[in-house]
Amino acid sequence: MNDHDAYWSAYHYQAVADKLSGISRHLVQEADITSRHRVLDVACATGNAAIYAAQRGAVVTGLDFDPMMVRAAGQRRDRLRMSVRFQQGDAAEMQFADASFDRVLSTYGSMFAPQAEAAATEMLRVCHPDGMIVMANWNPESVITAMFQTLHELHPAAESIRRIARMWGTATGLRRLFGPTPRIHTNICHYHVPATADELASIFADHFGPALRVVEELGESAREQIREKLLHLFTQHTAAAPDGNGVCVDYLYAKISPA
Template structure:
């Protein structure tokens, strides 16, 4: 008897159960400069109701809670919610966390002033459906903020190949143009777009069994001088370094 295919949701939970603690502790995820940009883009004030979708270990949720916002975080992976609750206790902030699926957010329509997700869309098979759910639970005139890696069109295929090797739950990283069009299709009004690069060391971002193949891909890309991965990779004394190309897109939900 053949085995049933593994669902994508199971793949996500398996990946992030395994990586929950290392992911939570990796310094780049709490990088001060990118966090400041994230908090600024969300433009929250004390008492605002904020939802962090696919919140992971609660880094963004806790950062927003420090402003006095009323923050809720939802994630598919129980191990990530455990890390998020631990982070909130250490930070001395109150965040309501719960396990939930971004495709079917367990909240009423028009419930939140701000709805944000960071580094999640590239894990989603149908990111437009996630965005539609974010729109549904956001109140009219509220803000929706999506933050994710956005490779250039000419590098997208190579970028996805490298990311899939590094992370089996990766689907495809949207280009900035694709992300903006998705917002237009959802009837959202664009307010702001920012971009930044997040430096990482390759060996910090890959499981040991995938290291050789991924390293070979990066070595070849560096040697070619063409940057086909779109990651600007280079050799440093402590290994291969590269940049994640990140975009922040902010929309307003129309009345």
């Protein structure tokens, strides 16, 4: 297992992905995916968006740099008896022909690519000129961005994503990444996580790769400290939803038309 694999810890991450899966479902709905479409899910993690797209009959490929994520996504696909191709690859150097996909999706995944400009260029290249790139990225004001910062302040082994969120989670940042030609539409969306602040704090403390890395560095006693800090943070973002209270998570929705 290399450092990147250990950082995200795929087999733990599914507990987090389950709680955030509504964002992937929204992305697939907004992309208006049908059985006519060839779909690429970039930095697919354990495959939420890819699986939702496949449920609509599309021909779907999921790409992730982390081999553990790819294996975990493949296991989910097999359990669900879905038809999705998951493969390992670099978002900044994709092994697909130009204009291979009608829809290119990314649910707060490609924003973590080390080579941001190259990843944006590749997403444009593999997207058909008449297709669209549809993304959900953590914006600077999101509670998730604040959560990363909280973990980073406990130990730098957990990455701060403030700079990344300014690049990928704002309209200005996306225009710098993708250039002047594509048409870019953005808006801030609000997702109510179906969990109490206490439940969500425990899920992140026990299953989120960056939090687990902090525990690894500081010792098991740090887990309760993480839980308490995240509980305080998530409580500040608890809001009423149609089906009860939940933690409100903001993200930037972006639709990018290459031509």
